[in-house]
Amino acid sequence: MKLYGSFTSPFVRHCRIALLQYQQAFEFIPTDYGQSAALNPTQRVPFADVETMRLHDSAAILKYIREHNGEAFFNDLADHDLFCLANSLLDTSINVFLLGKDGVTTESSAYLSRQQSRIEATLQELEQRDWSAVDSTQLSDGQIRLACYLSWAAFRHLLALDSYPNLRAFLRNVDQQPHFANTHPALA
Numbered sequence: 001m002k003l004y005g006s007f008t009s010p011f012v013r014h015c016r017i018a019l020l021q022y023q024q025a026f027e028f029i030p031t032d033y034g035q036s037a038a039l040n041p042t043q044r045v046p047f048a049d050v051e052t053m054r055l056h057d058s059a060a061i062l063k064y065i066r067e068h069n070g071e072a073f074f075n076d077l078a079d080h081d082l083f084c085l086a087n088s089l090l091d092t093s094i095n096v097f098l099l100g101k102d103g104v105t106t107e108s109s110a111y112l113s114r115q116q117s118r119i120e121a122t123l124q125e126l127e128q129r130d131w132s133a134v135d136s137t138q139l140s141d142g143q144i145r146l147a148c149y150l151s152w153a154a155f156r157h158l159l160a161l162d163s164y165p166n167l168r169a170f171l172r173n174v175d176q177q178p179h180f181a182n183t184h185p186a187l188a
């Protein structure tokens with residue numbers, strides 16, 4: 001597999017973690033905005049070349065990796081829902097982050113303000129859940145995706161984890177997992 005991406009992307013990180021879990025060989029091709037615009041119609045990373053196909057989204061790449069290694073990509077509905085919630089947090093936070101770089105703020109844009117409130121409402125819902133039984137040696141894809149989000153948002157100073165003690169404890173627990181720890185965006 002050729003995996004195109006950046007070392008800071010939380011979506012790419014999830015794919016790298018899955019590949020490391022199976023010790024599956026892959027070629028990592030560092031890809032900037034210009035290259036992703038030329039090679040992927042979504043103009044995003046990750047994308048991947050597998051066998052004779054190009055895959056354009058981390059979800060398709062993860063499905064390939066899990067099934068290639070004899071496992072299902074989601075047979076648990078609640079975990080798939082968690083994955084979707086974490087994706088929503090990621091997409092929304094990336095919009096806030098990238099628009100902020102262009103000078104658009106929650107004060108100047110009603111839509112961005114709505115995005116910010118989506119992030120806070122979703123985090124509050126997830127904060128209410130019991131994360132104490134999560135086994136960092138047996139993480140699900142929903143849990144990995146959420147941890148990739150929390151770690152990235154903290155790294156980018158978009159999220160004060162002190163306001164979410166249960167999620168902070170969950171992330172500290174997942175940080176014990178070597179493949180997760182070894183793919184932290186600060187190591188890029």
Ligand SMILES: N[C@@H](CCC(=O)N[C@@H](CS)C(=O)NCC(=O)O)C(=O)O
Nearest residue numbers: 009010011043044045046057058059
């Ligand atoms: N749904 C996509 C989202 C990928 C995504 O948003 N990647 C970000 C990097 S973390 C990106 O390339 N953003 C560039 C842009 O939005 O222009 C996936 O799961 O692969």
